[in-house]
Amino acid sequence: MSEAPAVRLVEVHKAYRRGAQRVPVLAGITFDIAAGEFLALMGPSGSGKSTLLNLIAGIDQADSGDVIVAGENLARLPERLLADWRATHVGFIFQFYNLMPVLTAYENVQLPLLLTDLPRRERRAHVEHALSLVGLADRMSHYPNELSGGQQQRVAIARALITDPPLIVADEPTGDLDRESAADVLHMMQALNRELGKTIIMVTHDQRAADHAHSIMRLDKGVLWSNPDDAAAVQPAGQG
Amino acid sequence: MxxxxxxxxxxxxxxxxxxxxxxxxxxxxxxxxxxxxxxxxxxxxxxxxATGAVDNAVLIRRGSGTEIQSGIERAQIGIVEAQPQVALGAGGTALASREVVVLIGLAKRGAPDSVANVVVRGVGAVGLSLRPQLRITEGREFRPGSDEIIVAHNIRRRFEGADLGQTLSFGGRSWRIVGLFDAGGSGFDSEVWGDADQFMQAFRRNGYSALVVKLNDPEAFDAFLLGIESDPRLTVEAKREPVFYADQSxxxxxxxxxxxxxxxxxxxxxxxxxxxxxxxxxxxxxxxxxxxxxxxxxxxxxxxxxxxxxxxxxxxxxxxxxxxxxxxxxxxxxxxxxxxxxxxxxxxxxxxxxxxxxxxxxxxxxxxxxxxxxxxxxxxxxxxxxxxxx
Incomplete structure (x- = not known):
């Protein structure tokens, strides 16, 4: 019996309103992402890749269709429970790091743990471990503005994995970094995938970044397609 | 959450x-x-x-509201003083102060054209002892039956001619200041005190403004009040002293x-x-x-x-x-x-x-x-x- 996919999308539709106009973004997307996968989602601006990522991360809801992540159909969860679900199942990595500027690296990484029942001492041990994993054990008391872009993104990675979520979503994680820092971050994500078994979905414009993934999916005008030239192209399931 | x-x-x-x-x-x-x-x-x-003591009762004419507007006939004073709840002093006399309260105009210090009303209180022989919060800080007490007065520090500070040894003119007479007092932040700190009978003559009063009596037990007030209210000869109302002054504010x-x-x-x-x-x-x-x-x-x-x-x-x-x-x-x-x-x-x-x-x-x-x-x-x-x- 094959393992259940980490993510399953079935006939997912999503549209936005622009004034009186309804702009379709996702048009019947259906596909699976296996547990432990490192998937790059590519496509031109406005193709719907960030929307797709938001649906999978549980911060947006589909107009129709099922978004099943870690066995939970997110379309059926009310926002209150969705917040709890995100806290335990998803780690976020953003293009601009999205750290709280008034909190230290330690406090930023600790944020998601404040949503758990862990006692202070255990939280401390977890945060120290996560920061040492990303090579910032000596920067715990630094504020974001005292860190370089690459270091800030590493703090964000530590924050994303602090609750040990099965899924990590990254929206243009290297978009604001120089080449060297970008490579560092991508290697770190590869390590998270390889060594900790995290399922990673990364939205990127950058082919070099996408090449670090196991597989690449392309999205254009709300429809998934695969490029046979991609080293590890994923075949989408039947499109709507 | x-x-x-x-x-x-x-x-x-x-x-x-x-x-x-x-x-x-x-x-x-x-x-x-x-x-x-x-x-x-x-x-x-x-x-x-703070102006009042809990075991003192103040009596004024019924319906008058304030001491200034009140007037109690001498005959009624005697009836009240004879109430069994009134404490007795040495010689068996009632611890009661027959008081005359009038307003006079005094010029403010540094602004002689600006005149403000000041309370002048004439008290009986035990008037000072019924108010233990009042103490003479300079000079001495006034002598009963004389034209001597004592003034509060606040009055001396705020009004012209109110220093120790100076004289104030009111009621057609001159009154010599022989003492300054501090009344512990109470309302008496804004008053001038002297002998009640001298003030009655000066202001041509036939009756007293108020009567202050000391009760032999603070708990005896209700019985005292009942006695006052049920006596058809009396047209006065009684309140505990703190209540009386609180009502004034x-x-x-x-x-x-x-x-x-x-x-x-x-x-x-x-x-x-x-x-x-x-x-x-x-x-x-x-x-x-x-x-x-x-x-x-x-x-x-x-x-x-x-x-x-x-x-x-x-x-x-x-x-x-x-x-x-x-x-x-x-x-x-x-x-x-x-x-x-x-x-x-x-x-x-x-x-x-x-x-x-x-x-x-x-x-x-x-x-x-x-x-x-x-x-x-x-x-x-x-x-x-x-x-x-x-």
Whole structure:
């Protein structure tokens, strides 16, 4: 019996309103992402890749269709429970790091743990471990503005994995970094995938970044397609 | 529901120090006015309540309201003094002070054209001993049957010719000041005292203004009152001394409270709008952070609480500064006309624990009113749109 996919999308539709106009973004997307996968989602601006990522991360809801992540159909969860679900199942990595500027690296990484029942001492041990994993054990008391872009993104990675979520979503994680820092971050994500078994979905414009993934999916005008030239192209399931 | 850490709210206030100081400053001003009014009212009450001793009863003519307007015939005085609840002194005489209270006009020190009403109280032989809070600080007591008077320190400070050894002219006679007294912050601190019978002659009075009696037991007041009220020969009303003087402050206390609260409410609207603008700006500047907190799993209620807390912290800073400034007023004495006795009354600002708590609550309500709408906006923000703004 094959393992259940980490993510399953079935006939997912999503549209936005622009004034009186309804702009379709996702048009019947259906596909699976296996547990432990490192998937790059590519496509031109406005193709719907960030929307797709938001649906999978549980911060947006589909107009129709099922978004099943870690066995939970997110379309059926009310926002209150969705917040709890995100806290335990998803780690976020953003293009601009999205750290709280008034909190230290330690406090930023600790944020998601404040949503758990862990006692202070255990939280401390977890945060120290996560920061040492990303090579910032000596920067715990630094504020974001005292860190370089690459270091800030590493703090964000530590924050994303602090609750040990099965899924990590990254929206243009290297978009604001120089080449060297970008490579560092991508290697770190590869390590998270390889060594900790995290399922990673990364939205990127950058082919070099996408090449670090196991597989690449392309999205254009709300429809998934695969490029046979991609080293590890994923075949989408039947499109709507 | 898990809360966003307190450090997040605190440090954000610190980060935008200037805005924090300006907004809290506006709130502090309102808190200052609010606390000052309550302190003034408390000072007034304390002054007049301190004027009385719990085992003393004051009697005035029924319906007269104040000592100034009262008149009690000598025959009635004798009946009251004969009541069994009245304490007896040496020689079996009743511990009762027959008093004459009149108003005179005195020129204010440094402003001879400005005249204010001052209470002149003529007391009986035991008048001073019935008021243990009153002590002679300079000079000596007046001699019964003489034209000697003693004046309170407040009177000496505020009026011309009221120093020890000087004479005051009223009632067609000159009165020599032989002593200065301190009445422990009570209403007597705004009075001139002398012999009751001398004042009766000078002011051509046939009856006394009031009678103050010492009861042999404070618990005996109800029986004493029953005896007074049930005697058809008497047309007087009796009150415990502290109650009598507290009632004298009622109109003024109400005036101060209504005026002060009306001012506070008007000012507080401005402060609330100020806090609201500050908090809306804080929310607008942190849209991305709000989106991130929500994405990480903090619920809308947690975000609402964080911004509300920030607004409440602002109001607490305002409360602390406002209260600190208001507490300095305790060194200041206000002198004003008591509407009920038409006399000059001096009293201070008094800060009590109850006033501190009321002021804190008032300030927190301002913080809540100013922060609620911005906090609701933050909590209702769409996560995706908020993250897009980051």
């Amino acid at each position: 898990r809360a966003v850490p307190l450090a997040y709210s605190l440090r954000n206030l610190w980060t935008r120090r200037l805005t924090t100081v300006l907004t809290a400053g506006g709130m502090a001003l309102v808190v200052f006015v609010f606390a000052a009014v309550l302190m003034l009212d408390q000072g007034l009450k304390d002054t007049l309540v 009622q109109a003024m206390s109400t005036f101060l409270t209504v005026l002060g609260l009306a001012l506070s409410i008007i000012f507080s609207v401005g402060a609330v709008i100020g806090a609201m603008i500050t908090m809306y700006a804080a929310v607008a500047a942190r849209v991305g952070e709000i989106g991130t907190l929500r994405a990480l799993g903090f619920r809308a209620g947690g975000v609402l609480l964080a911004f509300l807390l920030e607004s409440l912290l602002l109001s607490l800073v305002g409360a602390a500064v406002g209260l600190a400034a208001a507490s300095l007023l305790q060194t200041y004495t206000v002198s004003t006309m008591n509407f009920q006795s038409f006399s000059e009354l001096a009293f201070g600002f008094r800060l009590t624990t109850a006033i501190v708590l009321k002021t804190l609550a008032f300030s927190l309500v301002m913080g809540l009113a100013g922060g609620l709408l911005p906090a609701l906006r933050a909590a209702r923000m769409n996560i995706v749109e908020a993250l897009r703004a980051a």
